[in-house]
Amino acid sequence: MKKNVLMNFLGKMADLISSKLKEQIKTYELELEKKKLETLVDNMDKAIVSIDVNGKIDKYNAKFREIFKLKEDVYNKNIFKILDFISEPSIDNFKRDKLCSFSYKKEGYTLKGIYNINKIVLKDDLKGYVIDFIDKKDAIKTYNKINKDYKITLENIIGESQEIKQVKKEALIASKSSSTVLITGESGTGKELFARAIHNHSKRSENPFVAVNCAAIPDNLLESELFGYEEGAFTGARKGGKLGMFELAHKGSIFLDEIGDMSLHLQSKLLRVLQEKELNKIGAKSNVFIDVRIIAATNKNLEDMIKKRTFREDLYYRLNVIPIKLPSLRERKSDIPLLIDYMVKEYSEKLNKSVSGVDNNVLDAMLSYKWPGNIRELQNLVEYSVNMSYSSIISLDVIPKKIRTIKHEEVIREDDSIRTLDELEKHEIIKALLKYKDYKKDKELAAKALGISRATLYRKLEKYNIVIK
Ligand SMILES: Nc1ncnc2c1ncn2[C@@H]1O[C@H](COP(=O)(O)OP(=O)(O)OP(=O)(O)O)[C@@H](O)[C@H]1O
Numbered sequence: 001m002k003k004n005v006l007m008n009f010l011g012k013m014a015d016l017i018s019s020k021l022k023e024q025i026k027t028y029e030l031e032l033e034k035k036k037l038e039t040l041v042d043n044m045d046k047a048i049v050s051i052d053v054n055g056k057i058d059k060y061n062a063k064f065r066e067i068f069k070l071k072e073d074v075y076n077k078n079i080f081k082i083l084d085f086i087s088e089p090s091i092d093n094f095k096r097d098k099l100c101s102f103s104y105k106k107e108g109y110t111l112k113g114i115y116n117i118n119k120i121v122l123k124d125d126l127k128g129y130v131i132d133f134i135d136k137k138d139a140i141k142t143y144n145k146i147n148k149d150y151k152i153t154l155e156n157i158i159g160e161s162q163e164i165k166q167v168k169k170e171a172l173i174a175s176k177s178s179s180t181v182l183i184t185g186e187s188g189t190g191k192e193l194f195a196r197a198i199h200n201h202s203k204r205s206e207n208p209f210v211a212v213n214c215a216a217i218p219d220n221l222l223e224s225e226l227f228g229y230e231e232g233a234f235t236g237a238r239k240g241g242k243l244g245m246f247e248l249a250h251k252g253s254i255f256l257d258e259i260g261d262m263s264l265h266l267q268s269k270l271l272r273v274l275q276e277k278e279l280n281k282i283g284a285k286s287n288v289f290i291d292v293r294i295i296a297a298t299n300k301n302l303e304d305m306i307k308k309r310t311f312r313e314d315l316y317y318r319l320n321v322i323p324i325k326l327p328s329l330r331e332r333k334s335d336i337p338l339l340i341d342y343m344v345k346e347y348s349e350k351l352n353k354s355v356s357g358v359d360n361n362v363l364d365a366m367l368s369y370k371w372p373g374n375i376r377e378l379q380n381l382v383e384y385s386v387n388m389s390y391s392s393i394i395s396l397d398v399i400p401k402k403i404r405t406i407k408h409e410e411v412i413r414e415d416d417s418i419r420t421l422d423e424l425e426k427h428e429i430i431k432a433l434l435k436y437k438d439y440k441k442d443k444e445l446a447a448k449a450l451g452i453s454r455a456t457l458y459r460k461l462e463k464y465n466i467v468i469k
Contacts, residue, residue, distance in 0.1 A: 050120070052128040055079045067133060069106055079131075086131075102133075103231070103243075111135055112243065152196040158342050161332040167194070167324055174322045175201035180274070182259075182319045183297040185326030188376030191297040192257060194326065199253040204293055207252035210245045215261035223266055223282075227273075230283035246279055246290050253293040259319065260300030260311065271315045294319070329371040329378065336366055339375065343382040344394070355386045358394040360465035365396065369403045426464045429457070433466070 041048060047064040051057050055078050064070070074082055085102040104111045113135040120127045154168045174181050175198045183191045192211065199209040217225055228244030246254060256262075262270070273279055274294065278287040296319045305311035329336070340358055348355040358366070362385075371377055381403065388398040396404055419427070432446035439445055447457040460466075 047133040050130045051079050053126060067111060069109055151200055152193055153200050154197045157193055157197060158339055159335040161334045163327040163332040167326055170324050171198050174198050178293050179321040180294045180319050181322045181324060183324045186328045186374055187299045188374035189326040189328060190375055191326060195255045195295040198295060204252050208249050209253050210249040211255040212245050213257045215258035219263045227279055228281050230281050246292055249292045251291050253295055256296040258298060259296040260298040260302055260305060267312045267315050274318045329374045333367055339378060343379055347383050347386040351386055353386055354392055355389050356392050361396045362394055362399055364465060365403050429460055
């Protein structure tokens with residue numbers, strides 16, 4: 001009996017010791033984890049601060065104290081008192097605002113930059129925010145990164161057709177000048193790509209390229225996004241004011257995409273900037289000189305808009321100094337095989353698949369399709385097909401039906417370009433096959449209609465890789 005009690009006691013002691021030990025190991029591991037994280041955060045280039053929902057600071061890194069020149073610890077202090085460009089009502093804005101510009105002044109020291117707000121949400125509950133800050137020099141780099149600023153050059157814009165070669169030539173000439181360029185073309189034809197290439201070939205290439213989509217930003221915000229404002233410009237204006245995109249693009253280029261969507265009010269402001277090369281920031285006492293190259297783009301017909309009085313004629317002439325019109329994919333179908341080849345490789349790598357190309361039937365179907373969404377649509381289609389493909393060559397059964405089924409109207413071209421005899425023959429064969437495809441003796445009837453024997457028809461089907469599903 002006594003032995004049992006002793007065994008029981010020893011067992012309990014052992015459990016206690018082991019749970020204590022586990023706890024110690026856990027605490028040790030947690031501390032180690034904390035130390036590692038602190039070192040990591042302290043060595044970052046960005047200044048970071050973490051606050052609770054009321055603005056109370058609970059964590060920050062060394063860079064935060066350094067860039068804001070904070071002499072002592074600011075734990076448990078309120079961020080609104082430390083950084084006056086963030087005001088209490090604006091904490092609400094944190095919920096929708098990402099990436100704001102700021103200007104900070106302290107004892108003769110001024111810092112301008114942008115900050116980014118990240119919400120901390122745990123199990124659907126908002127627990128606070130982590131804010132990171134970058135100064136203006138780095139801000140421009142970040143801005144470019146956000147705008148996917150990989151070095152696009154004219155050489156790496158894919159296309160060998162006469163149509164694309166011609167626009168590449170025009171774009172190269174445009175890049176050597178500082179005049180305004182207006183790029184027109186259907187949606188997805190590569191307007192932004194060309195704008196970036198023009199900038200990258202210009203002598204401004206080391207300076208920022210800032211892209212603004214005029215249709216994506218509501219009109220009342222677009223004005224301050226483009227031109228910025230001074231501190232105290234209006235009720236609700238941020239402390240320290242706001243840097244506009246024209247200022248961020250100083251000595252570089254600004255890309256005004258979807259310019260046709262800009263309101264008439266902003267069109268007049270833009271015209272003034274273009275004419276005077278000066279910016280009158282809202283609330284500013286004097287004008288700011290700006291040296292920015294403007295590249296605008298639209299898929300709208302601005303001349304029609306002028307007639308309807310929805311686009312200012314004087315602005316149109318100011319913008320349209322060097323016009324560049326991008327061809328639709330329909331107008332440069334000979335580039336399709338090249339584009340597919342490039343895109344299949346790109347997505348195969350990205351998606352970790354080993355797809356290397358498309359078979360001839362797929363290529364035929366793609367050549368017959370009209371591509372209303374141009375290169376962007378082709379890109380989406382290739383991404384989809386690479387995803388769906390179960391073999392190294394994409395076959396007809398994995399591509400979407402709308403492209404797979406060759407329709408009569410796609411066979412008959414609308415334009416008056418000259419077709420090769422082979423092309424003509426192929427199209428007539430497809431037409432005949434489609435006409436009789438629901439008949440029992442479809443091939444025989446098609447051959448008869450074409451005035452050739454069945455054997456010749458089969459030979460030609462093989463020659464042109466024609467498969468009618
Ligand atoms: N010649 C090309 N070679 C490879 N990719 C291209 C080419 N042209 C365009 N693209 C790709 O097609 C997509 C659409 O291009 P981009 O955004 O430049 O078109 P856009 O005309 O500006 O379109 P939108 O008017 O809809 O804004 C992008 O992903 C771009 O990388």
